[in-house]
Each structure stands twice: as C-alpha cells, then as structure tokens.
Amino acid sequence: MEDVIIGLEIHVQLNRLRSKMFCGCSTDYHNSEPNSHTCPVCLGLPGSLPVLNKKAVEFGIKVGLALNCTIEEETLFYRKNYYYPDLPKGFQISQYDFPLATRGHIMILGDDGVERDIRINRAHMEEDPGRLVHAGTIDRAKYTMVDYNRCGMPLLEVVTEPDLHSPKEARAFLDKLKSILEYLEVFDGSLEGSMRVDANISLKGGDRTEIKNISGFKGVEKALSYEITRQKNMQRRNIKVVQETRHFDEIRNITVSIRSKVGAHDYRYFPECDLVGLRIASWVPAIKAALPELPDAKRKRFVEQYNLSDDHAKSLTSEIKVANFYEAVAARAPPKLAAVWIADVLKGELNYRDQTVDGFSQEHMAEIVNMLAESKITEDGAVQIIRDLLDGRGSSPDEIVKSKGLGKAKDDVVQKAVREAVAESADAVADYKAGSERALNFIVGVVMKKTRGKASPGEVHKLVKAEVEKM
Numbered sequence: 001m002e003d004v005i006i007g008l009e010i011h012v013q014l015n016r017l018r019s020k021m022f023c024g025c026s027t028d029y030h031n032s033e034p035n036s037h038t039c040p041v042c043l044g045l046p047g048s049l050p051v052l053n054k055k056a057v058e059f060g061i062k063v064g065l066a067l068n069c070t071i072e073e074e075t076l077f078y079r080k081n082y083y084y085p086d087l088p089k090g091f092q093i094s095q096y097d098f099p100l101a102t103r104g105h106i107m108i109l110g111d112d113g114v115e116r117d118i119r120i121n122r123a124h125m126e127e128d129p130g131r132l133v134h135a136g137t138i139d140r141a142k143y144t145m146v147d148y149n150r151c152g153m154p155l156l157e158v159v160t161e162p163d164l165h166s167p168k169e170a171r172a173f174l175d176k177l178k179s180i181l182e183y184l185e186v187f188d189g190s191l192e193g194s195m196r197v198d199a200n201i202s203l204k205g206g207d208r209t210e211i212k213n214i215s216g217f218k219g220v221e222k223a224l225s226y227e228i229t230r231q232k233n234m235q236r237r238n239i240k241v242v243q244e245t246r247h248f249d250e251i252r253n254i255t256v257s258i259r260s261k262v263g264a265h266d267y268r269y270f271p272e273c274d275l276v277g278l279r280i281a282s283w284v285p286a287i288k289a290a291l292p293e294l295p296d297a298k299r300k301r302f303v304e305q306y307n308l309s310d311d312h313a314k315s316l317t318s319e320i321k322v323a324n325f326y327e328a329v330a331a332r333a334p335p336k337l338a339a340v341w342i343a344d345v346l347k348g349e350l351n352y353r354d355q356t357v358d359g360f361s362q363e364h365m366a367e368i369v370n371m372l373a374e375s376k377i378t379e380d381g382a383v384q385i386i387r388d389l390l391d392g393r394g395s396s397p398d399e400i401v402k403s404k405g406l407g408k409a410k411d412d413v414v415q416k417a418v419r420e421a422v423a424e425s426a427d428a429v430a431d432y433k434a435g436s437e438r439a440l441n442f443i444v445g446v447v448m449k450k451t452r453g454k455a456s457p458g459e460v461h462k463l464v465k466a467e468v469e470k471m
C-alpha cells in the first residue's frame, strides 16, 4: 500500500516517575478518586510556579538516545496557548524550537517482510492535560466531567516522519516503541491511557486528516483502516478530502470530524518565562553509558550466544519480561529447547489466557524443558503440564507428572509393546508388505494403546517400521 502515507505522533506518559512534571503531586493516580492528586501548580492557579522534575528530563534523554536521536545541547520550554476545559492554565507547557531530541530512527518489519528504519522527526517533553469523561459518545454527550489528576503528568511526544504505509506497519512501529520504552524502565504500558496516538493519514496526492487521541494499539489499526476506506471512497466519487481533525469513536468504530485543522501559528507559541533554558549536553555521556541492552541488540546476542533462530530470538526479546524469563530458564536447561518451548508454546498459552509471564515460575519452566531433554515426558505431556500449571491444576511439573501418570514409558516397555503389537497385527503387516505404507499407522495405534499414550508417536512409528522390516 505505497499509496497510503501515515505519520504518527505518540504521547508517552513517563509513568515510572514518582512525581509530576512541574509539581510534587504523585503520578500514582490511576485508582484514585477524581481530582484527588492536584495542587495549585497542576491546577494552574494564579501565582503558582512550575519547578521542573529533573528525573523527567533524564528519562527523556534516555528515550531520545534509544531512538537514535541527536540530543540538543540546550533545550527550551514553550507555552502552547489554547483553551480547553482539561487545561486550566489556558496553555500547555510544551516544547517548540529546541526540543529535547531530534532526527532519530527505529527499525520495524515492513509489510513486504523486509526490516527498515522509520525516521523520527523529534521527541519533546510536555505536560499532560486533565481528562474529560464524556457521558456517552463525544459528539452526542449530554454532559462531560473533568478530572485533573492527570494534569501535569510528564509526557514525551514522539513524532515520526510519514514513513509508514499501512495500519499494520503503524502497529509494528508502536509495538517496537513500547518494547524500547519498557526496556528503558521509563514506562509501564499496562496503565490506562499511558500511550495515546494521533495519526496523520493521506492517500498519495490527497490532503491529510489527523485522527486525534486514539488509545490502544488495536484502536489505531481500526481507526486507520476506517480512514483509508473513507478517503478511498471519497476519491472514487471525486470528493475532495479536507484537511481536518477527526476523532475515532471506539464504540461505533468510525472516525468523525471534530474541527478544521489548526496551524502552529494559532497556538501563539512563546518561551515559557517561568522556566529557564536547560543546558543538557553535559548530562548525556553518563546517561548514554548507563543505557541497558535494547531489543535489537539483545535479539542479536540471543542468536549468537544461544544459537537461536532469528524468529525465536525476536519473539523472546520483544518484551523485556519474556527476555529475562528466557535467560533465567536458559541458565538451568538446554537453551535451544527452552527457546522453542517458551516462544512457541508458553507465549501462546499465556496470550490465550491474557496472562503475562510473571505468573509462571522460571524453575517450573526449566524443569519441564529438562524433562523433555531427558525424554522423561512426551511433547503432549509437556503441553499438558504447562496448561495445568497456568490453570491452577497442580503445584509443580513433578507433581503433575506423578498424579497424571504423564511419565514417558521406559524404552524397553515401548520395545516390548512394539513386538507384541506387530505379532498381533498379521493383516496390517501383510498390507504393509504389499506396499501400503499407511498400514503401519494401525500398528502404531495398537502400541499407543498398550503404552497408554506415554510413548511418542514419531518414535513408535520408527520402531514399528524397523520391527516389520526385520520380518
């Protein structure tokens, strides 16, 4: 879809900070009463003065570096003037000229299956406005309430170049950004409203629309898909797409026009006179030296150190929690086998149950992988153990193996069952000798019955074939 052009502006809450951007109010407001985390500064009362949270700037620099941006030597805050009920000061403290970080890039997997860099125009700091709670949908609400708890939450706004070409690529970009932010320990994506996306979208040659404030990555994909269809239909009917701001209605799954586009000059940006310019050049080296290993580097290391396929390494490193879990298991069990079972089985079972890896014991996973490596259990048995543990049936792999009799039959027992089954299945043996390969399946079935499923079908098939061939 080269004819679709998408750029994103992502508001990221630096929600692993303890206090807000310009005051001492706690950022831990998510389960609190509305308007209980406020003070004169974040309520914008006259005479109150902002004091910058130094840690927020350090977090911002961390992110800027991880996004391969240039960190400006000196950075400035501006006032972005507009009136809205969730913005009690009548302006938002943001950045304009001299933003914190500029010209970066991160790599995503494109729709064509090739990885490529998506350019980042800038990343700047600003404060979050409050939150409006509409009674019903935004365009039909009877009334709206306002909660100022979110006012002054530290935000980083990441702006991409228009390098994305489909809803799926937009999703891939957001997934990668989230992954990096969680690696940096500046962000917790599980909190409501922690990442909000504005998407600019146009068809080649047409004007662009901006969809504001989409929450949730699925929401972004849906909103973009709807907007592409809408613009294509207009193009087909020769109606001009007008440049405007639209809202994504999650309930009706459509975008609706909310206002015509506002230009930067309408915001009357001017330097925030209550905050001085910040010289940050000297902060950068120490922050850079302390950056953790990031997803792409970890993925490369997993391939080299544990001899994993690139797909497994990618799957295991997309979330820092899963990467740490894998390394803990790989220290106690064969790493390659552990990768297969965590990436291909455990992750799927967790996803299906909407659970995270936090709820699964590393020791248990290592135990399961070791039992597989030593042929003490079958693959079916291992899947069963994982499911039982996730669903709260049984307390340990060992206990489940014993109570459910999942232990793999000893080889001599299998061999004995194979000899018996072949002896009892004269017709099937004759069919096989007459050229029917499938006749062996019957004998395999008899062996499985005799060993009550504790042998692996693949191995039994080999043994049966060898036994029949001897005759």
Ligand code: ZN
Pocket: 020, 023, 024, 025, 037, 038, 039, 040, 041, 042, 043, 152
């Ligand atoms: Zn406050």
Ligand code: MN
Pocket: 011, 126, 157
């Ligand atoms: Mn913004």
